[in-house]
Amino acid sequence: MADERFGTVVIGGGIVGTALAYYLAEEGEADTLLVERTQLASGSTGGSFGGVRQQFSTPLEIELSRRGLEFWKTAGRVFDSPVPFYQDGYLFLSGRPEIMTGLGEAAELQRSMGLTDVHMVDAERLPEIAPWLETRGLLGGCHTPGDGRVTPPDGVAALARAARRLGVQFREGWEAVSVERAGGGWRVGGPGVVEAERVVVCTGYWSSAFMRRFGLDLTIRPMPLYSAITEPALQGQQVPLTIDLDTGFVVEREGQSLVIGILLEENPPGYGHEQMLVEFAELARERAPMLSDVRVMRQIVANVDLGGDGHPYVGEVEPGLWMAAGFGGHGTMHGPVVARLLAGTMAGHPDPSVDLSPLNPRRSPSASGEWMVAAKKA
Numbered sequence: 474m475a476d477e478r479f480g481t482v483v484i485g486g487g488i489v490g491t492a493l494a495y496y497l498a499e500e501g502e503a504d505t506l507l508v509e510r511t512q513l514a515s516g517s518t519g520g521s522f523g524g525v526r527q528q529f530s531t532p533l534e535i536e537l538s539r540r541g542l543e544f545w546k547t548a549g550r551v552f553d554s555p556v557p558f559y560q561d562g563y564l565f566l567s568g569r570p571e572i573m574t575g576l577g578e579a580a581e582l583q584r585s586m587g588l589t590d591v592h593m594v595d596a597e598r599l600p601e602i603a604p605w606l607e608t609r610g611l612l613g614g615c616h617t618p619g620d621g622r623v624t625p626p627d628g629v630a631a632l633a634r635a636a637r638r639l640g641v642q643f644r645e646g647w648e649a650v651s652v653e654r655a656g657g658g659w660r661v662g663g664p665g666v667v668e669a670e671r672v673v674v675c676t677g678y679w680s681s682a683f684m685r686r687f688g689l690d691l692t693i694r695p696m697p698l699y700s701a702i703t704e705p706a707l708q709g710q711q712v713p714l715t716i717d718l719d720t721g722f723v724v725e726r727e728g729q730s731l732v733i734g735i736l737l738e739e740n741p742p743g744y745g746h747e748q749m750l751v752e753f754a755e756l757a758r759e760r761a762p763m764l765s766d767v768r769v770m771r772q773i774v775a776n777v778d779l780g781g782d783g784h785p786y787v788g789e790v791e792p793g794l795w796m797a798a799g800f801g802g803h804g805t806m807h808g809p810v811v812a813r814l815l816a817g818t819m820a821g822h823p824d825p826s827v828d829l830s831p832l833n834p835r836r837s838p839s840a841s842g843e844w845m846v847a848a849k850k851a
């Protein structure tokens with residue numbers, strides 16, 4: 474017997490689940506309960522760098538980014554809540570001709586989709602954008618000054634508050650351990666038992682294990698990303714979110730300090746902060762000498778939701794059972810947008826301008842067409 478009954482139960486309170494709960498309510502589906510095993514924004518969302526960029530290479534990803542930028546740039550005003558957007562810009566670098574060609578083609582595609590503030594930059598002109606860069610060995614990069622960074626839990630807090638105002642209920646410390654059919658709907662078991670007409674699984678990198686019971690063989694997995702916050706550094710200097718695509722070297726502004734790290738496709742065995750910081754110092758001697766001796770104030774590790782074919786799994790798995798997860802390190806920017814599109818689809822008002830069918834959870838795994846994943850290949 475169920476303790477309670479809802480129209481929809483959303484499982485997982487990261488940026489995706491929280492946005493979905495809000496947008497469902499906005500669609501008039503406010504009879505919704507969101508359950509979260511620990512606290513809202515405690516998964517990948519809480520550890521995210523919060524980079525929001527238009528620089529992608531496929532029409533779908535660029536469209537999601539266009540809308541994602543709009544979401545984050547306007548969220549403070551739309552939700553009347555503190556959600557600062559720091560417009561530091563985004564800068565991809567490379568010393569490899571084939572990558573420069575790819576960046577140029579992607580920039581052209583972005584322009585053709587209306588995102589015209591994208592600039593290919595020769596190595597000699599890079600110091601105008603990031604004066605602290607050493608350009609030896611670089612051919613140049615691609616700069617998008619309108620991109621920036623956010624603190625994703627700000628967005629979760631704003632969305633949750635707005636959803637609550639519309640009648641959505643939230644339960645933290647509530648881990649869903651079972652989901653089974655019950656009559657025409659679903660029964661979700663955890664610290665209690667709730668029934669719903671529909672269930673939406675938004676469990677981030679937990680989703681592979683969670684969805685196995687429905688015959689889905691997903692490969693979303695947690696990949697620890699080791700980073701650090703430095704002492705105050707490069708003060709008074711422009712610091713776009715800068716990624717060297719050849720090495721994974723990344724620098725991002727964080728208040729007066731910086732977030733530093735190496736973006737790897739796969740961590741070598743035994744990898745951790747010690748190795749990352751040694752590698753960062755070596756790369757900094759070449760790429761940003763001012764940072765080769767920068768002091769670290771705090772070490773951070775958080776799990777990225779990697780895996781799959783680089784695209785999220787979004788859609789209906791069985792009648793009344795939906796999912797949205799596996800954003801492959803892009804969920805801060807794409808999560809709220811996909812949640813909004815999915816909510817429209819679930820409410821019977823799909824947005825005809827974006828086709829979500831390529832993200833079907835039961836699709837055959839295929840190589841991702843999106844190559845701009847900002848990580849050094851293993």
Ligand SMILES: Cc1cc2nc3c(=O)[nH]c(=O)nc-3n(C[C@H](O)[C@H](O)[C@H](O)COP(=O)(O)OP(=O)(O)OC[C@H]3O[C@@H](n4cnc5c(N)ncnc54)[C@H](O)[C@@H]3O)c2cc1C
Nearest residue numbers: 485487489510516517518521522524649677803804805806
């Ligand atoms: C270090 C780092 C840097 C990143 N940088 C960027 C970036 O610059 N730009 C960008 O766009 N993205 C970035 N990402 C990726 C982005 O943060 C994720 O793609 C996004 O947060 C995924 O959101 P989510 O809601 O799907 O998952 P999560 O935030 O992981 O949320 C899933 C939630 O489900 C809950 N849950 C799991 N199982 C259950 C259960 N059985 N019952 C109840 N609750 C459950 C979890 O506790 C969790 O809170 C980064 C991630 C990391 C870790």
